[in-house]
Amino acid sequence: MAERQIPEINAGSMADIAFLLLVFFLVTTTIQTDSGLQVTLPQWVDEPPEPQDKNSRNVLEVVINGANQLAVEGEPGFPVESLKEKAIRFITNNGSDPTMSDNPKAAVISLQNDDGTDYSTYLGVYNELQAAYNAIWESEAQRRFGRPYQTLEKEDRMAIREDYPKFLSEAEPTRFD
């Protein structure tokens, strides 16, 4: 009987298919990158610092109570949506309005929350304040260099931040217990 050979199946293209799959996985797998509000916490000091006697016009007082209500400069029921604009006006006042800051370098925003404040409210408020600073830096970058802030060189960014420093102090939360 003649030896009949089974023709070998050509598996060469199988590798291609597998590679195709591999590449597909590599390309479509987007490793989820988290993003968030970057904050640098103040240094820990064992003894609470002396209360600074800042000129009260240079301090924008933002208080959130336990019922998630916002008060700005003692004015209760302040809407969160207007906070950014208020903060921008406060910082870039340059002494024109006697109730607001003398100049951007002296302006301090003081944020105080309550232990019962919801995190989402707190973060929303923090976000607005950060947005105010970002907007100021952005417009300053456009004015000086005509470019977006993010594309500037590091020293240029530093120069802007030196003129418009971010002073966001967080007071100890109020506790009712």
Next chain:
Amino acid sequence: MSKFKKNKKKDAPGITTASLPDIVFMLLCFFMVVTKMRDADVKVRVRIPQATELQKLEKKSMVSHIFIGPPSPVYQAQFGSAPKIQLNDAFATPDDIMQFVNVERSAINPERHNEMTCAMKIDGEVKMGLITDVKTELRRANFRRVSYLANKRSN
């Protein structure tokens, strides 16, 4: 008829490529298995709030995660439904943070300690009291770069 056939095909035997797919599949499987999205499974319910001024977290190896939220239903019988802190795989109290920071630090070259970031994944309904305790502990541990994780809000 000669004994030595000269005109028989003398092709070099084709190299068998049959094992190539196996190798590639092995690679594929390797990637699929190794690609892990998160190293700790989250035992707390975390629905992070939305914000606009976000910065991407860079250098994943420099990021330590802290989760705060109410325990997920599976764990509620054991731990209750009050918000809890999760460090790595276990529930913790604010007092454990100091140790957690030290462990995280020990894995990283001392020169790069100031690049380390703490990613706080906190449920939006958690009260600030607990978060303030965590923040205080982080300050005490001199671990001051913090990122409050949030989702992008589209305006």
